[in-house]
Amino acid sequence: MSQLETLASNNDRCGECPIWDSQNRRLIWNDMNASRVFAFDHATRTVTELPTNGLNAAGNAFNATGELVFAGTGGLHLWRESPHLPSGEGRGEGQHRTLLTEHDGETLNFNDSLADPKGRLYAGTWYWGAQEYEKLGKLYLIDTDGSISIQDEGIELSNGLGLSPDEKTLYYTDSTARKIYAYHVDQVSGSLSNRRVFVNVPLTEGIPDGLTVDAQGFIWSAQWYGSQIVRYDPDGKVERVIKIPASQVTCMAFGGPDMNELYITTASEDWRTRYEPPGYDSSKVHIGGELFRLTLDIQGKLEYKTKFVF
Numbered sequence: 001m002s003q004l005e006t007l008a009s010n011n012d013r014c015g016e017c018p019i020w021d022s023q024n025r026r027l028i029w030n031d032m033n034a035s036r037v038f039a040f041d042h043a044t045r046t047v048t049e050l051p052t053n054g055l056n057a058a059g060n061a062f063n064a065t066g067e068l069v070f071a072g073t074g075g076l077h078l079w080r081e082s083p084h085l086p087s088g089e090g091r092g093e094g095q096h097r098t099l100l101t102e103h104d105g106e107t108l109n110f111n112d113s114l115a116d117p118k119g120r121l122y123a124g125t126w127y128w129g130a131q132e133y134e135k136l137g138k139l140y141l142i143d144t145d146g147s148i149s150i151q152d153e154g155i156e157l158s159n160g161l162g163l164s165p166d167e168k169t170l171y172y173t174d175s176t177a178r179k180i181y182a183y184h185v186d187q188v189s190g191s192l193s194n195r196r197v198f199v200n201v202p203l204t205e206g207i208p209d210g211l212t213v214d215a216q217g218f219i220w221s222a223q224w225y226g227s228q229i230v231r232y233d234p235d236g237k238v239e240r241v242i243k244i245p246a247s248q249v250t251c252m253a254f255g256g257p258d259m260n261e262l263y264i265t266t267a268s269e270d271w272r273t274r275y276e277p278p279g280y281d282s283s284k285v286h287i288g289g290e291l292f293r294l295t296l297d298i299q300g301k302l303e304y305k306t307k308f309v310f
Contacts, residue, residue, distance in 0.1 A: 001296055001297065003288055004293070005292065007292065008038065008047045008248075009290050010043045012267060014031060014032045014268040014269055015030070015113075015290075015291060016031070016032045016102070016251050016267075017032075017113075017251055018212065018265055019062065019098045019253055019255075020254065021039075021062065022255075025257065026041050026254050027253070028050075029060070033053065035054050037052045037060075037070075040263075042257070050068075053094065055072070055096060056074050057070035058072045059110055061113055062305045063078055063305060063308055064305045064307045064310055066081075067079055067310055072109075073109050075100045075102070075107075075108045076099045076121070076310050078096060078099060078157075080094055081258075084183045085091075100142065103140070104192060106125075108140075109125050111124050111159060112158065112161050112211075112251075114161035114162065114303070115305055118186075118307070119144050120190050120305050122161055122170065122172075123139075124140070124159070125155075126138075126157055128157065131157050134152050137156070138150050138152065139152040141190050144307045146308070149191070151183075151192040157174060159172075161211060162219060164215035164217050165213070165301060168195065170192060171213065172182045172265060173210075178200060179199065181194055181197060181198060182196050182197075183195050198232075198236050200212075201223070206225035206247075209250050213300075213301070213302065214231075214299065215301045217229070217234050220252055220262075222249040222264070224248050225248055225275070225277055225284065226249065229241070237278065246286055246289070246290060247285040248271065249288065250266040252264045252297065253303075255299020263291055264291070265292065266291075266292070268287055268289030278292075
């Protein structure tokens with residue numbers, strides 16, 4: 001395992017949902033609280049901000065026809081990056097198409113999202129004030145034609161999603177409930193059933209946030225307030241813990257040419273709540289805001305792409 005590298009110090013208010021762009025060899029991630037999206041170029045080690053014109057992204061995915069899929073407070077959007085302008089003035093603002101903003105009269109305030117092998121999208125909703133949920137969220141499945149169905153509900157703080165390598169199990173995080181759930185996946189319809197608690201995170205640790213699954217089927221969970229990432233085996237036992245020099249660790253994703261680089265996002269905006277572990281004091285730790293990278297002897301897997309029509 002290599003030393004932890006700092007790749008970007010944007011002071012992200014809430015860096016989230018990194019995803020590897022294998023075609024362009026870059027990492028895409030967002031600052032959810034600032035409605036900004038960034039790209040880290042693997043070859044040049046440069047960071048650029050994508051001109052998304054204020055679209056809010058909490059969850060990111062790639063669409064099969066090249067667009068980025070943003071799930072956020074304004075619903076679900078496809079965003080297409082403009083090519084270089086003939087005049088050499090740089091890139092334009094891009095184009096976007098809004099797919100969904102509400103369901104059954106309820107505004108869709110999305111957080112993390114995940115594409116499935118058929119090109120559909122799982123996405124969870126959350127409805128929070130400053131320190132507490134205002135109402136419970138739901139986990140949705142959005143089909144390629146834009147139709148939407150509820151897969152689970154009663155979720156306090158919807159967060160990370162990941163699929164097992166055999167595509168039979170979906171993992172889903174409810175952060176403030178301190179639980180990671182596992183569901184059986186119907187591989188034809190994408191519908192979920194047989195929810196079970198995969199992990200109960202102890203009160204002495206941070207709360208589980210973003211999630212990814214590696215090529216061996218082990219589950220990685222970022223811990224907000226916890227200054228760490230935890231790798232669980234498929235039975236839910238802790239396999240390893242990686243310490244991160246930021247208390248608010250939000251998410252991680254595998255990337256790089258060999259898919260063995262772990263990219264880690266963090267958040268700089270101090271979130272004081274009753275969900276802090278005992279003894280936690282944000283004034284005595286570095287909260288976060290950086291993008292980190294760690295090279296491992298473990299490989300991840302590329303995420304699937306959605307198949308929405310732009």
